Amino acid sequence: MKNTAIPLISVCCLLLAACTGSFSKVRTAIDQAPDWYDARRVEIRGEGYPEFIDVPVIAEGATPGQTLQASKSRGAELRAIFADSARAVPPANIAAEIEDLQETVRREFAGFEASSDFLTDEEIAAIRSAFDVPRVTRGLRAASR
Known part of the structure; x- marks a missing residue:
């Protein structure tokens, strides 16, 4: 025990x-x-x-609502100024621009050229018809069955 x-x-x-x-140090800090x-x-403390x-x-x-008419007229004035501004006019072909951007990004991710103008649908059909040899295509179809 000792x-x-x-x-x-x-x-x-x-x-x-x-x-x-430490209490004396805290008191001096305070x-x-x-x-x-x-x-x-x-x-x-919430006091x-x-x-x-x-x-x-x-x-x-100072009743509430006393300035509502002034703020309403100021808001209408600002909306009219905004509507008259050239920056407020939306772009004409925004949907077409978004679709073009989407197609460009899709083609870049797929590994193709960004521009889709390098082959037209007619050129693609001509290339496919050049490789459409009946005996080869018939043989491939029979082998796959």
Whole structure:
């Protein structure tokens, strides 16, 4: 019992001495805190905020909706300016441009040239007809059955 009591008492004394030193360090740090620290501490504690039950009193001449007509007319004026602007006009062939871009990207990923103008449908049909040899195609069809 003696062997464990002495180390426990000494550890407790060391912890007590360390805590008193750290408390004084914390107190000096709080005293030397910047100006915003007190405001932040009040905010964290939740002090200084109005209660939900408190109903604000509206001052005379500051009724809600008083400026709605002015903001409505200003909004109409801004919409008219925007509609008259050249930048507000949508592009004419936006769907065709998107389809062209889609086809270009698809062809690039497939490993073909980006432009699809290098062979027309007629040229493709002519090439296929040149390789359409009846005895070869008949032999391939019979072998696949």
